[in-house]
Amino acid sequence: MAGYCLSCGAPLNKEFKGVSEEYCKYCTDENGNLFPRERVKQGIMMWLKEWQPKVDDKKAAMRAEYYMKAMPAWAED
Numbered sequence: 001m002a003g004y005c006l007s008c009g010a011p012l013n014k015e016f017k018g019v020s021e022e023y024c025k026y027c028t029d030e031n032g033n034l035f036p037r038e039r040v041k042q043g044i045m046m047w048l049k050e051w052q053p054k055v056d057d058k059k060a061a062m063r064a065e066y067y068m069k070a071m072p073a074w075a076e077d
Contacts, residue, residue, distance in 0.1 A: 007040055007073040008047075023073070034073060041068060 003012060005024035010016040018025030020032035027040050034040075044064040049055055055063070068074040 007034060007068075007071055008044055009067075009071060027073075037068070037074060040074075041065065044068065 004010065005012060005016065005027055006022045007027040008024060010024040010026065012021075012024060016024040016026070018028050018032060019030070020028045020034075023032070023034055026043055028034055041061070041064045044067060045057070045060040048060045048063055052060075069076060
């Protein structure tokens with residue numbers, strides 16, 4: 001089991017763990033299937049804006065995209 005979500009980096013602890021062994025409950029559906037990239041990106045954008053409320057949508061999207069490139073689920077070959 002991974003210690004962190006391979007999609008967003010959330011810890012796979014009691015609070016974030018879903019049915020998947022690799023992804024958190026926010027990145028997967030009820031069967032543990034990874035949501036589409038754009039849906040996960042929107043979630044990461046919301047998370048960024050939560051702790052950086054002055055960040056506008058365009059910058060949040062850019063940062064989320066950059067962050068996702070470092071995550072195993074979204075890394076480009």
